Amino acid sequence: MCGITGYIGQQQVVPVLLGALQKLEYRGYDSAGIAVLNNGELLVRKAKGRLTVLEERLAHETIAGTLGIGHTRWATHGEPSDINSHPHTDVSGRIAVVHNGIIENYARLKEWLQARDVVFRSDTDTEVIAHLINYYYQTSPGGASGGLLAAVLEVLKRLEGSYAIAVVAGDFPDRLIAVRKDSPLIVGLGKGENLIASDVPALLAHTREVYFLEDREVAILYRDHVDLFTEQGEKILRAPSHVDWDVESAEKGGFAHFMLKEIHEQAKAFADTLRPRLKTIAQSSGSTADAEYDINFDEITLDASWATAPRIVITACGTAWHAAMVGKYAFEHFARIPVEVDIASEYRYRGPVFNRDDIFMVISQSGETADTLAAMRLAKKGGARILAITNVVGSTLSREADLVLYTWAGPEIAVASTKAFTTQLMCIYLLALKLGRLRSLVSGTDYQRYLVALARVSAQAEMVLGKKDMIQRFASRQFNKHKVFFMGRLFDYAVSLESALKLKEISYTHSEAFAAGELKHGPIALVDENTLVVAIATQHELFDKIASNIREVTSRGASSLVITWEGEKGFSPIADEVFTIPKTEDSLSPLLSIIPSQLFAYYCAVQRGNDPDKPRNLAKSVTVE
Ligand code: M6R
Numbered sequence: 001m002c003g004i005t006g007y008i009g010q011q012q013v014v015p016v017l018l019g020a021l022q023k024l025e026y027r028g029y030d031s032a033g034i035a036v037l038n039n040g041e042l043l044v045r046k047a048k049g050r051l052t053v054l055e056e057r058l059a060h061e062t063i064a065g066t067l068g069i070g071h072t073r074w075a076t077h078g079e080p081s082d083i084n085s086h087p088h089t090d091v092s093g094r095i096a097v098v099h100n101g102i103i104e105n106y107a108r109l110k111e112w113l114q115a116r117d118v119v120f121r122s123d124t125d126t127e128v129i130a131h132l133i134n135y136y137y138q139t140s141p142g143g144a145s146g147g148l149l150a151a152v153l154e155v156l157k158r159l160e161g162s163y164a165i166a167v168v169a170g171d172f173p174d175r176l177i178a179v180r181k182d183s184p185l186i187v188g189l190g191k192g193e194n195l196i197a198s199d200v201p202a203l204l205a206h207t208r209e210v211y212f213l214e215d216r217e218v219a220i221l222y223r224d225h226v227d228l229f230t231e232q233g234e235k236i237l238r239a240p241s242h243v244d245w246d247v248e249s250a251e252k253g254g255f256a257h258f259m260l261k262e263i264h265e266q267a268k269a270f271a272d273t274l275r276p277r278l279k280t281i282a283q284s285s286g287s288t289a290d291a292e293y294d295i296n297f298d299e300i301t302l303d304a305s306w307a308t309a310p311r312i313v314i315t316a317c318g319t320a321w322h323a324a325m326v327g328k329y330a331f332e333h334f335a336r337i338p339v340e341v342d343i344a345s346e347y348r349y350r351g352p353v354f355n356r357d358d359i360f361m362v363i364s365q366s367g368e369t370a371d372t373l374a375a376m377r378l379a380k381k382g383g384a385r386i387l388a389i390t391n392v393v394g395s396t397l398s399r400e401a402d403l404v405l406y407t408w409a410g411p412e413i414a415v416a417s418t419k420a421f422t423t424q425l426m427c428i429y430l431l432a433l434k435l436g437r438l439r440s441l442v443s444g445t446d447y448q449r450y451l452v453a454l455a456r457v458s459a460q461a462e463m464v465l466g467k468k469d470m471i472q473r474f475a476s477r478q479f480n481k482h483k484v485f486f487m488g489r490l491f492d493y494a495v496s497l498e499s500a501l502k503l504k505e506i507s508y509t510h511s512e513a514f515a516a517g518e519l520k521h522g523p524i525a526l527v528d529e530n531t532l533v534v535a536i537a538t539q540h541e542l543f544d545k546i547a548s549n550i551r552e553v554t555s556r557g558a559s560s561l562v563i564t565w566e567g568e569k570g571f572s573p574i575a576d577e578v579f580t581i582p583k584t585e586d587s588l589s590p591l592l593s594i595i596p597s598q599l600f601a602y603y604c605a606v607q608r609g610n611d612p613d614k615p616r617n618l619a620k621s622v623t624v625e
Contacts, residue, residue, distance in 0.1 A: 001410030002086070002100040003027035004185070005202055006069040006166040006176045008221050009193020014063050017070035018055055020195070020202035023251065025051050026258075026413055027100075027198060028074025030394060031085035034058075035096035036068035040170050042096050046071075046085035066223075067173060069166045071098035074411055075393035077106065078123030088127040090134035091118060094170035097133065099126040100198055101162035101183040102408075104276055107298075109158060129155060129165060137169075148172050149220060149233065152179065156216070156231050162272070164213075166196055176221040179231075180213045187211040187219045187226055189240055194221040200243055201251045209240045259414035259506070259612045263598050267461040269419045270591070272408045273426040274454060293451035295434045300387070300403040307438040309359045312337050313352075313384075315344040315375040316363040317622070319417040319501060323363050323389075323424035325494035326590045330428055333587050334436035334450075344371040348378050360384035365412060365420035366621040367395025376400065389427050391420050405431070414613045415620050416506050418598050421498060422461075425591055429454060453584045457591050460582040464595045467579070471596055474561065474577055475603030481532040481559070484511040486597070487519065487549060488536035495536050495590045499597030506612045507604035516549040529557035534597070537564040537571060538581075538589035550574050563596050 003024025007016045017034045025032075032054045033046025043063050047054040051072060071086035078084035087096040103109070106125035109132065114120070118131045136151035148169050162182035178185055178196045188195045188203035188210050196219070197203050203210060211228065213219060217236065218229040228236040255261035282292035312331050314324040321343055328339040337359075342352070344362075348371065354360065360379045364372045367390040376386055376397065388401035391409050398404045407423035433450055436442035442450070478484075484503055486496035496513035503511040514523050516535070527533070533553040537546045551574055554560050562571040566580040581592045605612040 001027045001074045003072040003198045003202070004069070004086075004098040004100050004164055004166055005071075005195065005197045006098070006168070006178060006221070007193065007195040008067045008176045008223055009190060009195070010066060010223070011193065013065050013068040014058060016195070016206075017068050018051070018058070019205060020197055021051050021070050021072045023202040024198055025072050026251065026411060028072050028411060030075050030080035031073045031082070032071060033073075033085045033087055033098075034068055034070040035087040035089070035098075035168060036063050036065040037168055037170065037173055038063060038065040040173060042089065042094060042168070042170050044087055044089060044096060046082060046087070048080050048082050048085060067168060067176060069096060069098045069168055069176065076102055076406070076408070077125040079394040079399070084122045084124050086124075086126060088122060088124060088130045090130040092134060095130055095134050095137070096168050097126060097130040098166050099129060100164045101181075102272075102276065103128060103159055103163065104161035105159070106161075125161075129159070132158060133167060148175070148177055149218070149229070152177050152218065153231060153233055156218075164198060174222055177218065178213070178221065179216070179218045181215050185213045187213060187221065189226060192223060194223070194226050196221065199251075199253070204243070208243045210243055211238070211240050256606070257414065257602070257611075257613050259416055259418065259602055262412055262414055262419045263595065263602065264465055265410065266419045266422050266595065267458045267465065269407075269409045269423050270426055270458040270461055272410070273423045274430075274458070276408075277430055278451060278455060291452070291455075292448060293455070295430050295451070297405065297430075297434075300405060302434060302438060305357065306359065306435060309337060309357055310355060311358045312339045312361060313342065313354060313358050313379070314339065314361040314363065315342045315347045315372060315379075317344050317369050317371050319421045319498060320363040320365060320369075320372070320424060322494055322498035322501065323421055323428060324361070325497060326425055326491060327361070327363075327428040327432070329491050329494060330432040330587065331435065334432040334442055335439055336441050337435065342375070344369070344375040347375040352378070354379060354382055354384050356383045358384060359387060361387045361389065362397060362401065363389045363424055364395075364397050365391045365407075365409075365417055365424075367392040367397035368621050368623050370623050373397060373400070389424055391423070412620075415615055415618050416502055416601070416612065418502075422591060422594065426454070426457075429588060429591070450585060450588070453588055457584065457588070460584060460592055461595060463582050464592055468599050470579060471599040472603045474579070475600050476607055478532050478559065479507065479509075479604040479607035481509065482530040483526060484509050484532045484534065485523065485527070485553075486511065486513045486534045486536065487516040487546075489516050489542045489546060490539050491587065491590050492516075492536035492538055492546075492593065495593050495597070496534075498594055499534065499536070499601070502598055502601035503604060505618060506601055506610060506615045507608055508610065508616070509604060516546050519549055519552060524552060524556070527553050527556045527558050531558040532561065533558045534561045534563065534600075535575070536593050537562050537568075538593055539586050543570060547571065547574060563593055
């Protein structure tokens with residue numbers, strides 16, 4: 001996720017772009033840049049670091065101009081650096097581009113351009129766009145007279161992936177071109193000025209009249225009007241929309257808090273995590289079920305040593321440790337590799353025994369958690385090869401690990417982790433299934449069935465979110481409970497751990513998770529009429545067992561909620577409430593079963609008057625021991 005903006009009008013563009021970038025900085029903050037058209041010449045300024053670094057640099061010079069584009073970056077391809085920051089320019093330096101999204105076929109496009117003597121300066125996927133526009137600008141029918149639009153339309157035919165793009169060119173001081181597919185882009189219509197941005201708040205200082213660009217629509221912004229086109233170059237006529245959000249809620253996309261926004265972003269985050277790795281190798285019809293898939297990690301190679309690794313060791317903290325717990329069940333289930341899961345802060349002090357052939361994994365949203373880094377360094381010193389799963393490109397973890405899988409969740413602002421967790425799970429499932437297949441433990445038919453199930457998860461997450469009012473109502477009745485216990489077995493136990501952490505960290509309710517079979521060994525002594533017990537029940541073979549556990553707690557006065565599959569009737573007679581999630585494979589259930597718990601924690605926190613985005617005593621990134 002990055003933020004892009006652009007302006008054409010009467011005002012000096014630098015302060016306008018910086019103002020918009022401040023509003024977009026939540027979308028990415030590892031670097032920022034602008035390009036301004038000044039007397040036919042493009043001036044590009046960019047800097048690694050927060051937007052303030054760029055602002056300080058710009059404070060020392062005057063850049064005049066009334067047309068420009070800007071970018072705030074959340075690195076995906078290429079570490080955060082001045083060079084990799086946007087805007088990117090073509091070889092002539094006369095075309096500048098900013099981009100939000102991922103160009104999946106950039107490596108092929110880069111080779112194609114290099115074969116035509118184009119020299120690349122950055123490691124980004126975006127740079128291919130600038131060079132391709134120049135290529136078609138110079139060579140398309142009609143040559144340069146074909147114009148910038150013709151060149152952009154040619155380039156769109158070649159791009160695979162997601163993008164919101166803005167383009168300016170020295171030869172065209174009267175226009176800015178913008179286009180989107182699978183990444184948001186909004187056109188703001190002002191008086192004598194027009195602008196674009198990835199999100200509404202960046203436009204509100206200028207206008208409330210907007211076009212929400214549809215996928216594959218192209219906009220040409222002039223000072224006095226805006227034209228919209230299809231990607232075939234046909235003109236589109238439609239009325240603008242009026243935005244009446246206040247600025248604060250607009251920053252959160254209309255949601256009351258970043259946490260709620262990020263819970264909702266999970267459906268898209270699943271798709272973003274999956275898309276570059278799930279390759280369609282055959283397709284007999286347009287339907288997901290008829291496709292044949294494989295998993296391919298462009299960023300890591302799973303050589304033969306992966307298939308023969310004797311053990312996987314995973315360390316992490318907090319929510320990432322819960323993802324590791326799901327990983328334990330997933331790797332053992334699909335690939336039959338023994339997995340040891342360790343809390344990173346414990347691992348570093350217990351004189352761990354590792355074997356050079358083990359796979360050592362570290363999981364961290366931020367990639368900066370002190371304990372996780374220390375555990376990784378210890379293992380590395382002992383000769384282990386490290387695979388990191390992280391959300392932040394250029395983080396310390398990503399730089400020091402041997403192999404990195406990015407979760408592509410986009411920036412997570414709320415302290416309580418939600419979309420980072422579920423995308424960590426998605427990466428784990430992809431790895432576990434691939435290893436299972438490499439070790440011939442998952443049959444070809446089962447492999448396809450699981451991959452089809454993964455491809456459906458994004459849509460199923462939307463369905464769970466569509467029923468959030470039920471959870472809200474439930475929370476409004478239960479938020480004052482003194483104790484909330486989550487219980488489950490196997491995958492459901494791992495989800496219980498994460499559910500209890502979510503609830504305690506933002507609602508400050510005393511909540512714990514138990515492996516349901518452990519209840520009788522002690523925890524049941526805590527159960528009374530002030531207790532809510534949430535049972536996660538998605539493992540068919542253990543339904544009878546969990547049903548007994550539910551009876552045990554309700555007969556001692558506890559209220560109960562069961563989270564289970566749609567169509568499961570067995571729990572309604574024994575529980576106070578049942579919340580159902582769309583059916584997927586039992587072994588993939590955590591991808592969906594955690595969402596009701598995230599919503600429950602969120603609504604309890606709100607009911608109790610807490611700020612879920614900034615819970616007391618907690619920090620987003622724990623960089624000290
Ligand atoms: O950035 P990391 O994933 O390494 O962070 C680990 C934990 O600090 C983090 O998951 C923490 O538990 C969150 N507040 C959970 O919501």
